[in-house]
C-alpha cells in the first residue's frame with residue numbers, strides 16, 4: 001500500500017509526479033502521461049524491455065541526455081525531460 005509520508009516528488013516535463021521509493025523514472029514518465037520518444041513517422045514510443053537493452057526509454061534526467069529511464073530510480077526533486 002502506498003505510503004504518502006515516504007513519497008518522492010519529481011517533475012516530468014514540468015508536471016509534478018509523486019511516486020513511491022523504488023519507482024523507476026520510466027514508470028514516472030508513464031504516470032505523467034508522457035512518452036520517451038517518437039518514431040520516424042511521428043508516433044509516440046514508450047519503454048519496451050524494462051531491462052536496459054532496447055534504449056526506447058531514453059530521457060534527459062537531471063540535465064543528462066539519453067539516460068535509460070528504466071534503469072534509474074526516482075529521487076526527490078529529479079527533473080525529467082522527454083521529447
Ligand code: FES
Nearest residue numbers: 050052055057070
Ligand atoms: S525500456 Fe528498454 S532500455 Fe529501458
